[in-house]
Amino acid sequence: MAVRSEVVHCYEELAAHIAQMLVLARAKEWGVLPELEARCAALVDRLRAIEPLETLDTIQIERVLGLLDRIRVDQAEVSGLIKPQIEDLVMRMGSLHKQKSLGRAYGSTH
Known part of the structure; x- marks a missing residue:
């Protein structure tokens, strides 16, 4: 029976x-x-703390490498989906900041 890692x-x-x-x-x-x-x-913080302290066997190393591949692929897709949302948010925030600055300079119309 394999030891749980x-x-x-x-x-x-x-x-x-x-x-x-x-x-x-x-x-x-x-x-x-x-x-x-x-x-x-x-x-990730937990892994940084425990990884140096634990020795993995060959099967465990293969499992971790497979997980890392899956993590990398999934993370890349998540990033690709989130990036346009962040860019849109930054653009909207810039527009709001510009409106606020113009409001202060020329007085609010409300």
Whole structure:
């Protein structure tokens, strides 16, 4: 029976969270993404702490490498889906800032 690895478990959790983020991003359900991103960040922090302390066997290494491939592909797609949303938000914020500046300079019309 194989020994349960916390490192492998963390990578499995990370892959699951990113896969869930991908499903949500495809559905344009942006509200839950920050919470999942925070969970991913916590897992990455945990991995930084425990990975140097744990030695993986060959099967575990292969599992982690497979998970890393899946994480990379899913994360790239999530980023591709989120990027246009962020660009749109930045553009809208710039427009609001410009309107506010003009309002201060010329007085509000409301």
